[in-house]
Amino acid sequence: MDVSLDNATILVTGGSGFLGRYCLQRLDKQRANVHAVSRTRNGRAADGVTWHQLDLRVPGAADELIATLRPSHLLHLAWVATPETYRDSPENVDWLEASLALLHAFGQYGGRRLVGIGSSAEYGFTEGACLEDVTAIRPLSIYGKCKAALSIATDAYANRFGFSAAWGRVFLIFGPGDSPLRLFPSLLAAIVAGKPVRLTDGRQIRDFIYISDAAGALVCLLENADANGVFNIGTGRGIAVRQAMECFADKLGARDLLQIGALPRRPDEPLSLVADMSKLERVLSWRAPTPFEIGLDAVLANAAPITRR
Amino acid sequence: MDVSLDNATILVTGGSGFLGRYCLQRLDKQRANVHAVSRTRNGRAADGVTWHQLDLRVPGAADELIATLRPSHLLHLAWVATPETYRDSPENVDWLEASLALLHAFGQYGGRRLVGIGSSAEYGFTEGACLEDVTAIRPLSIYGKCKAALSIATDAYANRFGFSAAWGRVFLIFGPGDSPLRLFPSLLAAIVAGKPVRLTDGRQIRDFIYISDAAGALVCLLENADANGVFNIGTGRGIAVRQAMECFADKLGARDLLQIGALPRRPDEPLSLVADMSKLERVLSWRAPTPFEIGLDAVLANAAPITRR
Numbered sequence: 001m002d003v004s005l006d007n008a009t010i011l012v013t014g015g016s017g018f019l020g021r022y023c024l025q026r027l028d029k030q031r032a033n034v035h036a037v038s039r040t041r042n043g044r045a046a047d048g049v050t051w052h053q054l055d056l057r058v059p060g061a062a063d064e065l066i067a068t069l070r071p072s073h074l075l076h077l078a079w080v081a082t083p084e085t086y087r088d089s090p091e092n093v094d095w096l097e098a099s100l101a102l103l104h105a106f107g108q109y110g111g112r113r114l115v116g117i118g119s120s121a122e123y124g125f126t127e128g129a130c131l132e133d134v135t136a137i138r139p140l141s142i143y144g145k146c147k148a149a150l151s152i153a154t155d156a157y158a159n160r161f162g163f164s165a166a167w168g169r170v171f172l173i174f175g176p177g178d179s180p181l182r183l184f185p186s187l188l189a190a191i192v193a194g195k196p197v198r199l200t201d202g203r204q205i206r207d208f209i210y211i212s213d214a215a216g217a218l219v220c221l222l223e224n225a226d227a228n229g230v231f232n233i234g235t236g237r238g239i240a241v242r243q244a245m246e247c248f249a250d251k252l253g254a255r256d257l258l259q260i261g262a263l264p265r266r267p268d269e270p271l272s273l274v275a276d277m278s279k280l281e282r283v284l285s286w287r288a289p290t291p292f293e294i295g296l297d298a299v300l301a302n303a304a305p306i307t308r309r
Numbered sequence: 310m311d312v313s314l315d316n317a318t319i320l321v322t323g324g325s326g327f328l329g330r331y332c333l334q335r336l337d338k339q340r341a342n343v344h345a346v347s348r349t350r351n352g353r354a355a356d357g358v359t360w361h362q363l364d365l366r367v368p369g370a371a372d373e374l375i376a377t378l379r380p381s382h383l384l385h386l387a388w389v390a391t392p393e394t395y396r397d398s399p400e401n402v403d404w405l406e407a408s409l410a411l412l413h414a415f416g417q418y419g420g421r422r423l424v425g426i427g428s429s430a431e432y433g434f435t436e437g438a439c440l441e442d443v444t445a446i447r448p449l450s451i452y453g454k455c456k457a458a459l460s461i462a463t464d465a466y467a468n469r470f471g472f473s474a475a476w477g478r479v480f481l482i483f484g485p486g487d488s489p490l491r492l493f494p495s496l497l498a499a500i501v502a503g504k505p506v507r508l509t510d511g512r513q514i515r516d517f518i519y520i521s522d523a524a525g526a527l528v529c530l531l532e533n534a535d536a537n538g539v540f541n542i543g544t545g546r547g548i549a550v551r552q553a554m555e556c557f558a559d560k561l562g563a564r565d566l567l568q569i570g571a572l573p574r575r576p577d578e579p580l581s582l583v584a585d586m587s588k589l590e591r592v593l594s595w596r597a598p599t600p601f602e603i604g605l606d607a608v609l610a611n612a613a614p615i616t617r618r
Contacts (some may be wrong), residue, residue: 059368093413093469096462100406136445137461145465149458152446153405156454160402 003225008032014077022215057098066105083181087141096146107161118169120273122148129276132230166221171234175211176302198262202242205272207234210295213288234275235288312534317341323386331524366407375414392490396450405455416470427478431457438585441539475530480543484520485611500563507571511551514581516543519604522597543584544597
């Protein structure tokens with residue numbers, strides 16, 4: 001089966017999302033035809049991407065697009081991602097259903113290589129680092145459950161239709177261009193406004209991965225059709241949320257604005273979610289290149305000019 | 310939420326299948342309105358069940374039926390079950406998609422209690438007895454993968470729509486009325502014909518559960534809406550396939566016809582699949598009442614009169 005990217009037709013869903021934009025930057029448009037689906041953009045852009053304006057949840061929409069484009073490669077990123085509400089959103093089941101319709105069409109029309117995107121939320125409460133084929137899957141939120149269901153379904157569809165598939169289980173992404181409601185942008189906005197920030201005790205340990213690195217891992221998986229199954233996408237290094245926020249605030253000389261412990265932690269939030277990265281390193285010699293602090297510097301460098309009031 | 314069975318409307322899918330027929334027998338038709346879906350039967354039967362002839366895989370079919378009946382209770386058994394081919398059948402993905410459409414409609418039209426049916430095939434290779442919320446889910450076949458995906462999705466849909474749901478993970482069912490191609494019926498047919506039977510070494514350890522007991526556990530789960538999540542349905546006792554077949558052949562005085570070891574075992578077949586039954590026993594005080602040998606006697610008692618040639 002020819003799964004090389006030369007003259008491939010790559011379809012990226014969720015192309016205008018946070019990860020989608022970084023993935024599109026990294027795809028080689030000289031080598032492959034790159035198409036992207038978005039609910040907002042349309043037409044051929046200067047960046048060499050052909051955009052298709054489409055809501056994949058509309059019955060028949062995925063089938064029609066796939067029948068027309070016949071993509072050889074699919075990077076399926078589209079999902080509900082609204083900060084604060086996506087975890088328990090009813091839209092998660094709509095995206096699960098839309099994703100199965102998309103995978104079905106992709107297989108039916110000769111698709112050869114698929115990369116889907118999951119989340120550390122698929123693991124739930126864990127002991128120690130999360131290991132792809134060992135750590136139990138016990139998601140707590142509707143989001144984590146729908147992603148976990150799709151992860152297993154992806155494997156079934158790959159068998160059924162004979163395409164190769166990888167599932168990138170992404171840990172906590174951050175970087176320039178993130179939604180204003182997410183951790184660092186909201187922290188930055190508050191600090192710039194000189195407002196105190198009410199926070200939990202921040203004892204949660206998380207694996208923060210720089211957005212451009214996560215996109216690199218996904219593109220690397222798309223290009224390597226022999227890499228099948230689930231792959232964690234993280235750094236392998238756990239950082240306490242408190243430490244991460246203090247590090248960020250220190251760069252702005254604003255640690256005094258952090259009100260650590262002012263809010264309770266969610267009881268359904270795992271204390272630790274850290275990737276064991278040995279599988280991706282073994283299979284594709286891939287390691288996240290960007291240290292956490294360099295990532296934070298990039299967030300600040302790309303933010304609007306900052307003057308603390 | 311009223312989840313009592315009094316005046317409930319129960320819908321059973323796969324009603325004319327092996328498990329479906331036993332479940333329908335056990336449901337109290339005086340207490341609840343019982344409807345069943347089948348691709349072959351239609352109309353109101355003498356047994357108090359209203360039959361609906363329908364292929365749930367037809368787009369829109371599930372939605373239309375649920376909108377009409379508005380079932381409060383759903384026992385979803387329908388799936389591809391053709392012996393020998395169901396494991397790797399492409400129909401598994403069709404049934405996964407049809408099942409999600411069914412669950413979606415059930416939730417949307419006010420459904421309150423759902424019981425879905427899974428399989429020990431969801432576990433894959435295991436060490437020791439399978440424990441619902443601990444043993445890793447590593448299914449080997451398309452069948453096991455689609456069932457495992459639906460298991461997790463069921464949990465998500467229950468959260469999304471606010472119904473209560475249990476997932477019965479059924480081990481190796483046997484009993485009168487089984488498909489002629491399955492283990493004991495095919496063995497019986499060969500012995501009756503006086504033909505030698507070529508078998509593997511039969512070292513696989515399986516948890517054989519009598520069909521009527523498995524149906525009893527599913528109906529018990531349907532009636533107890535507080536029992537949520539995954540429940541193994543087995544006996545908790547492992548028996549080597551060789552021992553099970555010899556026991557059966559001995560009852561017919563035909564052990565000499567068994568050619569143990571004449572066939573290779575499938576390499577993708579787990580050596581052991583035995584249920585840990587502590588959860589169902591703890592939550593619903595349920596234990597499989599029928600000993601294995603009594604179940605085999607029932608198979609023989611219900612078979613056509615036997616004269617060994």
